[in-house]
Amino acid sequence: MTAPRVLIPVALGTNRDGDLAEAFAAAGAAPERVPLQALRAGEARLSDFQILAVPGGFSYGDALGAGRLLGLDLVGWFGEQLHEAHQNEVPMIGICNGFQALVRAGLLPGDQPAVLADNDHGRFECRWVELAPEPGNDSIWLSGLDEPIRCPIAHGEGRFVAEALADVEARNGVAFRYAQDGQRAHGEYPANPNGSAGDVAGVTDPTGRVLGLMPHPENHVFERQDILRGRRTGGQALGLFASAVAAVR
Amino acid sequence: MxxxxxxxxxxxxxxxxxxxxxxxxxxxxxxxxxxxxxxxxxxxxxxxxxxxxxxxxxxxxxxxxxxxxxxxxxxxxxxxxxxxxxxxxxxxxxxxxxxxxxxxxxxxxxxxxxxxxxxxxxxxxxxxxxxxxxxxxxxxxxxxxxxxGALAPGFVSDQPETPATNHETVLGVDNDALEAISQRRRLGMNLAEMQAVQSHFAELGRNPTDAEVETIAQTWSEHCAHKTFRASITVQNDAGETIDTVDGLLKSYLRKATDTIDAPWVRSAFVDNAGIVAFDDDFDIALKAETHNHPSALEPFGGANTGVGGVVRDIIGVSAKPIAVTDILCFGPSDLDPDELPAGVLHPRRIRDGVIAGVGDYGNKIGVPNIGGAIIYDPAYTTTPLVFAGCIGVLPRDSHPTEPRPGDAIVVLGGAVGRDGVGGATFSSQTMQAETAEVAGSSVQIGDPIVEKGLIDVVMAARDAGLYTAITDCGAGGLSSSIGEMANELGADVDLDLVPRKYPGLAGWETWLSEAQERMVLAAPDPGPILALAERWGIDGSVVGTFSDDGVLRVRQGDETIVDLDCHFLHEGCPRHELVARRQRVTASERTPVALDVVETTLALLAHPTIASKESTVRTYDHEVMGGTLIRPFGGAKGDGAADGAATIPPGTSGKNAMAVGIGVNAVIGGHDAYAMAWHVIDEAVRNAIIAGADPGELSLLDNFAWGNPTDPETLGQIEAACRACHDAALVFNAPFVSGKDSLYNVFVHPDGTPDPVAPTLVITAVGICRAPDNLPLTGVVAPGNEIWLVGPDAAALRGSHLDVVLGHDYGGELPAPEPGALARHQEMAAAIRAGLVASAHDPSEGGIAVAAAEWALAGRCGLDLDLDDDHAVLFGEGPGRYLVEVAPADAGAFAKIVPSARRIGSVTSGDTVRLGAHELSLDAVEQAWKQTP
Known part of the structure; x- marks a missing residue:
């Protein structure tokens, strides 16, 4: 069986593309980092791939708000390809800046306006967090996760604000919540590092095929990467990537 | 409309x-x-x-x-x-x-x-x-x-016509007139250098253009030419008698140590943008550390921002992919009374906040993890803050081409040229005054890290495709120094009309000299494929000229030739400096006994801004991007315990080896004895690298000197002593220097003419290979019941220690003495770590064993029960070759055999106190003291 192809688009300032490629490769996929200019030039099309993964970084230097200009590129240059892929139930994931861009592009949460606003404390912050997968969410992305994962955040604009969060909650659209020792963070800093309402760290669209999250599961796919290496076991996020790979095989 | x-x-x-x-x-x-x-x-x-x-x-x-x-x-x-x-x-x-x-x-x-x-x-x-x-x-x-109220828009106005090229009259003028040219243009050239220019152009029978004078000044600047480190030095004792001569500090000490050691793992030292050493069978790593002090004093964010950008560019300049950055920052006290600030000096808190934001912004945006560093607070840095930025990269073995050929195109990749960043090299080679901000403002820039991220992608792709024959970065001096250096053996023809500019109206010499960040220069037999790669990654590229074979650097603008310089004169024509160094008189004294409360003093040390937690800073740096980080700045049971060194697995390598980094710096000892200080910080860097898993048999070192005015014999005496210690310690530790940088003239001249020099500061970065990443010790103690062992002597030196810093007085006594025997202990420790016998380890440095034990216990959220003599030298002394080690009882026998000098001093407990002999601290008190934000 050939490994599913994963498209990792790279804008000027994208920087966790290599990390994301490594995670998908570890999950058995064939990731490809392709610059946006090359996609625009028709070097490849989204339909050549089975998964779309929009990586983290600082696309366009976060000018005019994190993810805004990458979101504009996605809609303006690749709107039709994205629509077609969405129709074809192609799994998509946006992590950190990728999440911000998918929100700007209107793909997430997909049923209402939302934004990833400045962290409550107003700073960029890098720290490890615990993420509890939401039990009621039946997205293919979560199918292989049965315990909380640990991974770092690295963002300044990560506070999820939706026009009607209750509607997202009602359709089980929350994918991950910030947690501490298996319990909800309940807004407590630093377990909830940015002040997101409902401790929301990630959401899925109404189809469950599109996932976005602020933390970086791609930075904890191997045991050696764990900040609690030697003190705790488990908590790896490889299952997240493996779930999507399994779904398209 | x-x-x-x-x-x-x-x-x-x-x-x-x-x-x-x-x-x-x-x-x-x-x-x-x-x-x-x-x-x-x-x-x-x-x-x-x-x-x-x-x-x-x-x-x-x-x-x-x-x-x-x-x-x-x-x-x-x-x-x-x-x-x-x-x-x-x-x-x-x-x-x-x-x-x-x-x-x-x-x-x-x-x-x-x-x-x-x-x-x-x-x-x-x-x-x-x-x-x-x-x-x-x-x-x-x-x-x-x-x-x-309302600010008028700051659009770049339509500039006038390009200013004409002028000539500077050097033929037939007297010495005063020569010096006046140097002063007026802020060239930083002394009379001997101006005379060398005069006689060169007298032979040619013409006056130099402004572009030529500026090119020579940049090339001969302290920043680019390291005149002090190449100078011939007469060494005097404190009575003024000549006792020695040094034929260049670089040649006689730093490079000599490297040549003597002749280490098989060194691939390239001192000759390129960065040092290169072997990593494994397939890959090398490139190392460099830089300073960006002068710009950071004026515009902290931009200065530190471009400091990181510059050192990352140095790594790209040896065809390596940047994989880690480090930063060592030295500031004045953040609570300084603003009324005590001299005119023209920014408040230390302003400098600190700006510098930290600048370091974070660049590293975070370019996507290279910041894996370690230090922040030091001392009044000696109030007017002269220091910013050291390091970068490490990885490249496939033998993949860095270094030989441009005649006929190769000169390709410039990256940002366009503007008026910002003109004169950076000469500016950073001079002392500063109240007015410096006004006159040198144009030397300071803001970085654009996302362009540099794009440059990494383009250059790595071009390297793998074998598209270039040489590469360097545009640092201070802009195209003049980058093309000038590459053309050193060849010559070059450059057409400035082909250089992309941000806006019209730049004088020819400004275009030629402007640093403009985020630019690389490549020599390419066929530039087409490189330009295509650049376009693919969204980076601007252009061909601006050709390398020639006539040994002449020729620059045209329009119909005019604005530079026509003999490369040999440009690179070899600078007269060698002759300087006098006066050796520091090191006085020994008996230590005056001090009465103190050990618990209160330990807490005071933990709260000292140099020692206290830097979490609020370090959290604003991304230390996880690239996914290779093994030992990060913070670890332990709750992720808030400070690590000693850093370790990371370079992306793209097999994962069997990691790279281990240790850093040493000290602001206090150098004022007493620069020789002792240098040895001390080398030992600290080595200790930290070893705790991060390095093998002491194959360490490489980077040196960064930050001193005052080297034409002052006392100052040069300190520098000479520090260089001598670097040589001596490198030989003992078998650790060659592979790259370095000296930043001199870190002096603020007060309005009344009083010079205020920086504290003598040497930063050493030790980089090694960790061959057993799975056995790395953890940060913070791990398990109650484990044994605590001390490697090295119980007591250490108190003079120059942080105990005296918090006591606010020098009580005399012994300084930390160079200890060649420490090597054996470093080797034993490394062997024990490699064998997987060390659960965790911590380095007693600032504040000695008392502070180290408290930090270590807090990081692991366990208690410690230690038998220690009630002696200040045991509790607070600072000295070489010492480690606190946690060993599981089952491993204790094997550990004692590998580290025979170790002595068991106690154990880890499940309690919440740290017992230091007769004294006991609660973990709560430790946390409160250590984590209060400085």
Whole structure:
């Protein structure tokens, strides 16, 4: 069986593309980092791939708000390809800046306006967090996760604000919540590092095929990467990537 | 019709009573309640009302609660407004993106700048206070403008015609006139150098152009030519008698140590942008550490920002992919009374906050993890803050080409040239005064890290395809130094009309000299494929000339030749300096006994800003990107314990080896004895690298010197002593220097002429290979019941220790003595770590064993029970070759066999106290002291 192809688009300032490629490769996929200019030039099309993964970084230097200009590129240059892929139930994931861009592009949460606003404390912050997968969410992305994962955040604009969060909650659209020792963070800093309402760290669209999250599961796919290496076991996020790979095989 | 708009975008960010901004205002005695920060957008373009609305919604307004209003229509009740914006020409990535994105939407915007509106509420605020708030807290005049109320837009104005090239008259003029030219152009050249220029051009029978004089000054600057480290030095004792001569510090000490050791793992040392050493069978790693002190003193954010950018570029300049950055920062006390600040000096807190934001911004945006560093606070850094930035990269073995050939095209990749960044090398080679900010403002720049990220992608792809024959970065001196260096053996013909510029109106010499960040120069037999790669990754590229074979550096602009310089004269013509060094007199004295409360003193040490937790800073740096980090700045049971060294697995390598990094720096000992200080910081760097898993048999070192004015014999005496110690310690540790950087003239000259030099500071970075990453010790103690062992002597030196720093007095006694025997202990420790016998380890450095034990216990959230003599030298002494080690009982026998000098001193407990012999501290008290934000 050939490994599913994963498209990792790279804008000027994208920087966790290599990390994301490594995670998908570890999950058995064939990731490809392709610059946006090359996609625009028709070097490849989204339909050549089975998964779309929009990586983290600082696309366009976060000018005019994190993810805004990458979101504009996605809609303006690749709107039709994205629509077609969405129709074809192609799994998509946006992590950190990728999440911000998918929100700007209107793909997430997909049923209402939302934004990833400045962290409550107003700073960029890098720290490890615990993420509890939401039990009621039946997205293919979560199918292989049965315990909380640990991974770092690295963002300044990560506070999820939706026009009607209750509607997202009602359709089980929350994918991950910030947690501490298996319990909800309940807004407590630093377990909830940015002040997101409902401790929301990630959401899925109404189809469950599109996932976005602020933390970086791609930075904890191997045991050696764990900040609690030697003190705790488990908590790896490889299952997240493996779930999507399994779904398209 | 072209119109202009000023728009305010909300919701703003509200800085409340607890915020850094409000407390910074308080420091200046300005009491305000809140400051709300809005984005201020100035636009120029042919937009109708509908188009402006479309632009606002697509590019400015956030969903859910965002808005955008004309600036003049927006009123703020019971508040005052200050607006700030960048000076025209300063890098404005956000403004440029707005123009680009508007074009993408079909909206004709011709210019855009992004500034800030600050809305200030206060019970009462005098106009003078508001002005001071704007000047001291909300803006920096070096790069920004401010206004009470509406700020005029800062578009780059239409420049006049390109200024003509001028000549400097050096033929037939006297010495005074020569020196006057150097002064007027801020060349930093002494009389002997000006005379060398005079006689060279006398032979040619013509006067030099402004571009030629500037090219020579940049090439011969201390920054580029390291004149002091190459000078011939007469060494005197303190009676003024000649006792020795040194044929160049670099040649006689640093490079000599490397040559003597002749280590098989060194692939390239001292000759390129960075040192290169072997990593495994397939890969090498490239190492470099830089200083960016002068710019950071003037514009902390931009100075530190471009400091990181510059050192990352050095690594790209040896064809390596940057994989880690480090930063060592030295500041004055953050609570300094503003009234004690000399005119023209920024407050240490302002400098600190700006520098930290600048370091974080660049590293985070370029996507290279910041894996370690240090922050030191000492009054000696108030007027001369220090910023050291390091970078490490990885490259396939033998993949870095270094031989440009005649006929190769000169390819420039990256940012366009502007007037910012002119004269950086000469500026950073001179002392600073109150007026420096005004005259040297154009030497300071803001970085553009996302362009440099693109450069990494382009250069790595070009390297793997074998598309270039040589590469270097545009550092200080811009194209003049990068092309000048590459053309050293060949010659080059450059056409300045082909160099992309940010705006018209630059004089030829400005285009040729401007540093402009984020640019690389490559020599390519066929430039086409490189330019295609650049376009693919969204990076600008152009061919600006050709390498020749006539040994002449020739630069044309239009029909005019503005530079026609013999390469040999340019690179070898600088007269060698002859300097005098006076050896420091090191006085020994008996230590005066001091009565102190051990518990209170330990807590005071833990709370000293140099020792206290740097978590609030380090959290603003991304230390996880690239996914290779094994030992990060913070670890332990709750992720808040400080690590000693850092370890990372370079992406793309097999994962069997990791790279281990240790850093040593000390602000105190150098004032007593620079020789002892240098040895001390080398030992510290080695200890930290070993705890991070390095094998002491194959360490490589980087040196960074920051000193005052080397023409002062006392100062040069300290530098000479430090270099001698570097040589001696390198031989003992079998650790060669592979690259380094000296930053001199770190002196602030007070208005009355009094020089205020920096504390003698040497930063050593030790990099090694960890061959057993799975066996790395953890950060912080791990398990109750484990044994604690001490490696090395119980007692250590108290003179120059942080005990005396917190006591505020020098009580005399012994300084930390160089100890060649420490090597054996480093080797034993490394062997025990490799064998997997060390659960965790910590290095007693600042504050000695008492502080190390407290930090270590807190990191692991376990108690410690240690038998220690009630002796200050045991508890607080600082010295070489010592480790605190945690060993599981089952491993103790094997550990004792491998480390025979180790002595068991106690154990890990499940309690919440740290017992230090007769004294006991609670973990709560330790946490409170150590984690209070400095």
């Amino acid at each position: 072209t119109s202009q708009w000023a728009l305010v975008v909300g919701p703003g960010h509200r800085h409340g009573p607890e915020s850094a901004l409000i407390s910074a205002a308080e420091l200046f005695g300005i009491n305000v309640d809140t400051i709300t920060e809005f984005r201020l957008v100035h636009l120029r373009g042919e937009l109708g009302a509908d188009e402006l609305d479309r632009l606002s919604r697509a590019l400015l307004i956030d969903p859910v609660d965002g808005w955008c209003e004309p600036a003049d229509a927006l009123e703020h009740d019971d508040a005052v407004v200050v607006e700030t914006g960048l000076r025209p020409g300063v890098t404005d990535r956000e403004g440029a993106e707005l123009v680009r994105a508007a074009a993408q939407l079909g909206l004709p915007v011709t210019a855009a700048t992004i500034g800030r509106r600050w809305v200030v509420t206060a019970a009462s605020l005098a106009d003078t206070d508001l002005e001071r708030l704007a000047q001291r807290v909300l803006h920096n005049e070096v790069i920004e403008r401010w206004s009470l």
